Amino acid sequence: DIQMTQSPASLSASLGETVTIECRASEDIYNGLAWYQQKPGKSPQLLIYNANSLHTGVPSRFSGSGSGTQYSLKINSLQSEDVASYFCQQYYDYPYTFGAGTKLELK
């Protein structure tokens, strides 16, 4: 199975700041990576797919990058509504696997 190692586990940042969350796959996943946002008490929502494609309706302050085994999600100009947990997911191969998540809070 492909292991997804996500970091950091938690993150505290100020409004307007830029934050980056990383995900490392245990093998090359050829950009088969998605990022999801889960606000407290809500269902996950798709942000990014194919490592760097923005899902419809997602604000442009979110962006994804990476290749091979290393991927990242960047949030520019952090807003209060971005307080959430973020998960990466590889879909290059079954079983699909998720990172353990990053909890983003406001400083």
Add this chain to the structure above:
Amino acid sequence: EVQLVESGGGLVQPGRSLKLSCLASGFTFSNYGMNWIRQAPGKGLEWVASISSSSSYIYYADTVKGRFTISRDNAKNTLYLQMTSLRSEDTALYYCARGTEVMDAWGQGASVTVSS
């Protein structure tokens, strides 16, 4: 508007069975692969099972293989998860999600608690 509504969750004793349903609306259900993903209390997301649009391809996580069965009825726009031999570690919120690889729509979840 795309909607996925799970039902069938509840409290069940270890070793018993439970069947979840997910009613889809707002899109052509028969055109999409579907998934079940679960989230234990306070934990991360765990993929459980996937089924292709015509049920030709089905995949399971090793943790549920042989105990859970994913199925769908395209005429009823409904996805199912039959869970048998339930264990305490199956306690979670179970989401159905649309998509073959990327999950672009999620339901609100059905809570399953396995306890005596």
